[in-house]
Amino acid sequence: MADIIQLLPDHVANQIAAGEVVQRPASVVKELLENAIDAKATNIKLLVKDAGKTLIQVIDNGCGMSVTDARLSFERHATSKIRSADDLFQLNTKGFRGEALASIAAIAHVELKSKQEVDDVGTHLVIEGSDVISQEVTVTPVGTSIAVKNLFFNIPARRNFLKSNQVEFRHITDEFQRVAMAHPNVSFLLIHNGSELFNLPVSNFRQRIVNIFGSKTNERLVPVNEDTEVLKISGFVGKPEFAKKTRGEQFFFVNNRFIKSGYLNHAINAAFEGLLKDGTHASYFLNLDVPPETIDINIHPTKTEIKFDDEHTLYAIIRSAVKHSLGQFNIAPILDFERDANLDTPYGYKNKHAETPKIEVDRTFNPFQDKPSSGTQQSASFKSKSSGNWEGLYVDLESKGNKKQDLSNFEDIPFESTTKTSSLFEESTVEKSKTTFQLHNKYVISTIKSGMLVLDQNKAHQRVLYENYLQQLTLKESVSQQLLFPVLLHFSAHEIDIIKQVKGDLEHTGFIFSKFETDAVEISGVPINVPESEVNDVLEQVISDIQNDVPDSHFSAMDLLAKSMAKSLAIKTGQLLSNSEQEHLVNSLFACKEPNMSPNNKTTFITLSVDELDKKFN
Known part of the structure; x- marks a missing residue:
């Protein structure tokens, strides 16, 4: 039998290694930025086109590479940071495996320009799919510029697995922010499709977070x-x-x-x-x-x-x-064992004993007497004034001659009785039966002809709101309530950019945006059923959903927006509902086109027939 095990060609091995190192464009951004940091760069620029699918370029002013290093850096397991196995436990640099550039070059068109300070000219290297196309001398500034074009050009299946541009660019932004925050002593610039998104100067850690x-x-x-x-x-x-x-x-x-x-x-x-x-x-x-x-x-x-x-x-x-x-910083209560001098007992009271206060009550005082009893001092404000027939309210409380009545026998005390007035309308003798009730402030149970219905109040309300918002977005018919005072909400620059992308769809649901700033948005109107206190939560939910899964088609974007708002504003688990609210929720759910499922394809209700209940007791 012939031998069947053979060594893989280098270009195939590089493509396999690229599957671990380069999962998406953000992986390339991370590796290139970390290489620039290791090159002692103090100024790093990141240029991106089409969320990295067309171009990822990192330009730094680091130490640069010699001709030999520039060529060798694209070989597998070639690194300047590891000399022996012991170095793996003393790592103070970023990339160290020596696979990043080799893996990137195996699945993209790479163009490298690099120059050291001691050299007069630099190196220009062009690689396509692990094949070196050209290597020549060039005039370039000190540092390194590496451009990665047409990512996954030779692996179309991998390219098809990439998400939409918005999702992929969110991952790139995340990697950029992580590297930038870890190194506030380096200035960073991010440009996407010609627009400057981040320009971070050298600063301290706190200022970098704020920027x-x-x-x-x-x-x-x-x-x-x-x-x-x-x-x-x-x-x-x-x-x-x-x-x-x-x-x-x-x-x-x-x-x-x-x-x-x-x-x-x-x-x-x-x-x-x-x-x-x-x-x-x-x-x-x-x-x-x-x-x-x-x-x-x-x-x-x-x-x-x-x-x-x-x-x-x-x-x-x-x-x-x-x-x-x-x-x-007084955010949470703590036990403070340091003595506060302001809480000490004053010097003059130090040796005095606490005395129990004495309270005296005049048990003979009667506020309804014209004259105060002897031996007491009654304020003029407590003098009773004879007015009309007020004594009728206190019938038999006093006997003739101001003789006090014996109140020890409670049966002799007369009580006032309210006069029952006849109703203008005839009341039904049969009280309306209760058709729904709430279980654990989570489920609404209703009776039906075949048995009973158990409804999840949160998922059911999500379905109701989802169809309402989807109809408003599709027909572009919405009702807004004007705010007495506009609300100013603060977000990061990237989040403001996302809100601008869906501004039109948000306005179709009822939002009115009066002003946009670099890190804030002013809202003067909200949808009719959205409380002012929930506006920030609604927009946060929309931003989060868009960052994680932005569809490509316009209709799908509206669908996602309707889902986000329904999720934010739906009745929460644990919320108490009145009987009328329970009935309204049941009726609203079954007025929907798809009452069986929530917007996220979760079951909204189940039914239990009488036969199923009977079997439980057999």
Whole structure:
């Protein structure tokens, strides 16, 4: 039998490796930005076209590469950061595997220009699908410019799996923000399709956060600082009252590298316990400095998940540090054992004993007597004034001659009786039977001819609102309620851009936008059934849904918007409904075109027949 195992050609191996390293355009952005940081760049520009599908270009003023390094950087397992296996446990740089550029060059058209400060001219390299097309001398500034064009041009199946431009660009923005926040000492510029979205100057960590997420973020931050032998924490957490429904503002940076950790995220949630509303998530921007030998970065292809030697200790330190900061800045109550001199007993009362106050009551006082009883002093304001026939209200309370009546026998005390007036309309003798009732403030149960109906109030109301909003968006007929005072809502620049994209559809539902700013939007009118206090939550939900799954067609965009608003404004689980509200919800649901399913394809109601109930008791 012939041998069947053979070595893969280099270009095939590179394409396979690219599947791990380059999952989408954002992966290329991350690798190129990290290379620029490792090159000691102080100024980095990111240019993107068509959400990275057409062009991703990173220009830096770093140290640049020699002719040999420029050519060798596109070979597999070629890196300047690792010399031996021990170096894997002393990593202070970003990319280190030596696969990034080789993988990118295997699935795209790459053009590299690089020059060192000591050289007079630089290197111009053109690679297409791992094949070097040309390598020549060029005039270029000090640093490196690398352009990645036509991503996945030779793997059309991978290109077809990419999401819409809005979704892919959101991932690029996320990677850009993570790298920019981890390095506030570097200036960053992001340009998409010729429009400048971020221009971040060199600043401190707090100012970098404000520049990315908007000026209003500054007043929402609470500093966190803790220095121990195993961990040094610095950064900020958001005040609980500004917690968002999305997890977009949660950042851990371990040794200037962004990571995701559900375990450490739980430590933050534990510190905020009792301070957050249901369904909201705390914001945090924390830098964690740990010894490099205590972490393993090489456990995930994207290096966003790392392994700690002692996670339990880190958990306890982070939780305590955040809790201490919240208490220190009067965000949460704490036990303060420092003595406050203002609460001390005054010197003159130091040796005095507390005396029990004496209360004297005049038991003979009667406010209905014309003259006060002897031995008492009655204020003039309490003197009774004879007016009309008021004594009739107190029949038999006093006997003739002001002789006091014995009230010890309660049966002898007369009571007033209200006169029953006849009704203008005849009342039905049979009380209207109750057809619905609420179970655990979650389900509405109604009787039907065959048995009973059990309805999920949240999912059912979502279906009702969804069809209403979809009709308004399709027919472009909406009713707005004008606000007495316009509402100014603050968002990041990227979120404002998303609101502008769906501004027309939002206006068809009833929103009226009076002004747009770089990090704020002013609203002067809202849909008729949207409370003013819910406006911010509705827009946050819309932004979150659009960032995660923006459809391409216009109709689908309207469908997504209707789903988002229905999800935000639907009756919540735990909300008490009156009997009329329950009946109205049942009737509204069955007036819908598709009452069986919620907008997210969840069951809205079930039925239990009498036969099914009978079987339960057999």
